[in-house]
Amino acid sequence: MTQNNSSGGKCPVMHGANTTSSQSVTGWWPESINLDILHQHDGKTNPMDEGFDYREEVRKLDFDAIKQDLHALMTDSQEWWPADWGHYGGFMIRMAWHSAGTYRMADGRGGGGSGNQRFAPIASWPDNASLDKARRLLWPIKKKYGNKISWADLMILAGNVAYESMGLKTFGFSFGREDIWHPEKDIYWGAEKEWLAPSDERYEDVGKPETMENPLAAVQMGLIYVNPEGVNGKPDPMKTAAQVRETFARMAMDDEETAALTVGGHTVGKCHGNGDAGALGAEPEGSDVVGQGLGWDNPNMQGRASNAITSGIEGAWTTEPTKFDMGYFDMLLDHEWEQKKSPAGASQWEPVDIKEEDKPVDASDPSIRHNPIMTDADMGMKVDPTYRKILEGFRKDPERFQDAFARAWFKLTHRDMGPKSRYIGPEVPDEDLIWQDPIPAGPTDYIEEVVKEKIADAGLSISDMVSTAWDSARTFRGSDLRGGANGARIRLAPQKDWAGNEPERLARILTVYEQISADTGASIADVIVLGGSVGVEKAAKAAGYEVHVPFLKGRGDATDEMTDAESFDVLEPVADGFRNWQKQNYVVKPEELLLDRAQLMGLTATQMTVLIGGMRVLGTNHGGTKHGVFTDREGQLTNDFFVNLTDMSYSWKSVGENLYEVRDRKTDQKKWTATRVDLVFGSHSILRSYAEVYAQDDNHEKFVRDFVSAWAKVMNSDRFDVPA
Incomplete structure (x- = not known):
């Protein structure tokens, strides 16, 4: 037989082009930052209908019926994967344990809250050998209850029921874990290139x-x-x-x-x-x-x-x-x-x-x-x-x-679910546990405009108001739903003493806010966030735009007794590119640290971009440095950062570790200074495309509007006590 070498006989797809082993488009330049981590759960991977809300759907679940089915499963040994001693309990416990056991406190990533065990690399870890069969044994139950139970909930629930079937009185259980639909391939699990390397x-x-x-x-x-x-x-x-x-x-x-x-x-x-x-x-x-x-x-x-x-x-x-x-x-x-x-x-x-x-x-x-x-x-x-x-x-x-x-066991399987207010179902324990970071409900019967007027008349700068609100909210991390502005823990140990929070400046501003709280009945947490709103609105007005920053009342003020101070140590920022600050120099590039923080805060690449540009012109840099403040109108919410970053009448020169000068091309005079976090928005092709959008003459208003939207998202990320 002769081989057909005509075009019609050739494979129409380049071999390997659509497999994970193929060279990625950007793989030629490994030093270029990869923005995929900011979009790893893009809606295009989600097969559910638009508007589907699992946390509402699970409330319709027949909780007793699914537990009965799980109890029956435990002793229903299947020929294709027979149970040890005719009981799948140990198997299901291992599956649940290994789902939750990937959690790590340092960055809150891992854990059983997303059903990630279904995907590579975790599904194929040597330590998870045969757990693919445990999930397959659960499939008839998942199929039966459908959208009312996520894989994430089902895997943990199976472990809970397994223990109950073997004689343990469990502490409780919460539903509410939402499935992801794509591998979290950007989580760093180690630098090794082979399984079980030394x-x-x-x-x-x-x-x-x-x-x-x-x-x-x-x-x-x-x-x-x-x-x-x-x-x-x-x-x-x-x-x-x-x-x-x-x-x-x-x-x-x-x-x-x-x-x-x-x-x-x-x-x-x-x-x-x-x-x-x-x-x-x-x-x-x-x-x-x-x-x-x-x-x-x-x-x-x-x-x-x-x-x-x-x-x-x-x-x-x-x-x-x-x-x-x-x-x-x-x-x-x-x-x-x-x-x-x-x-x-x-x-x-x-x-x-x-x-x-x-x-x-x-x-x-x-x-x-x-x-x-x-x-x-x-x-x-x-x-x-x-x-x-x-x-x-x-x-x-x-x-x-x-x-x-x-x-x-309850802590292991619920540690990454966030505060108790997110728990769903009839077996939610009544007891408040300190690792849940409890926060009391805050007052809502005060007058928002009165509080804002008092803040505006308090003599604080825009930088003071915006920076304090940001520092309070930036601790939020979507990985395990900890941190955020709710609770006002920025005024408690250890946060009040973190170098990134500028303790002396923070103490001065909190003294003002505490008095306003006492005078108006608003929580300190709400006053801090409203202070940021006042600063942003004032800066926008100075730039010629009347805006209202969306605000939700009701944040509470946590106490020392409600706060496991040691567990909050891991939330300390060692770098914050939004305020152009690093605690020290690290092997990791500043722009990579920025991406990590933006991802934990749940920001997209465009939201990260617009926030950087706005915060620079508002003068919110840590310690008042001028790096990246590409404007002669500091304190006004203008798009000057992007306009001047993309202006080819300037040149850029490295003058030290993570320090650059922006010079006038004609006179060679220094105009501004910058860091890598500033210049990456002009050097990285994707980020530059966003920067150019915001630098356009017809997009100043869009810039202000997008900044306000992204700002409100950060301030409200931890508001699980109100509808989304």
């Missing part, structure tokens, strides 16, 4: 867990927490315990919560490593179409649950792994343990001596018993003095342990 790469010193690179929390690429075989796969319980402590702390857990979660997580279920791990097929993302989204095909499973392979470790922790009981304590603390190898070759710990009746039965054949196992992390609980003391205390008081675990 963890040395993300530490300055792997022997000092606190030196792990921020904002990472897991110890290796592709793991949720720590390597269960030990540091870099080498058993050493004390070293592993140190890594456990650090990684759980980075996930917002203290020692008692960490110990409770470890015990409660390993009280049920088992590890899987009964066979040749090398025989497994590719992960879901690397599998062929015949797999239909399933990965890790096990040719040796032969329809037996006991032949499954995931972590490579093999065995259960307790005698009765389908019951939530105190068996873990007895097993770990009452036996001596020695290192062994699983059938898959993984390092694990097994008891030196144990009665036959204390061994768990085989996951498929109840006539066979096997040794229980412990991971290196479990052994760390035994040998670390702090963890050991906590476990001994739990063992003496089972009710205290069950309550501690139930609370820690």
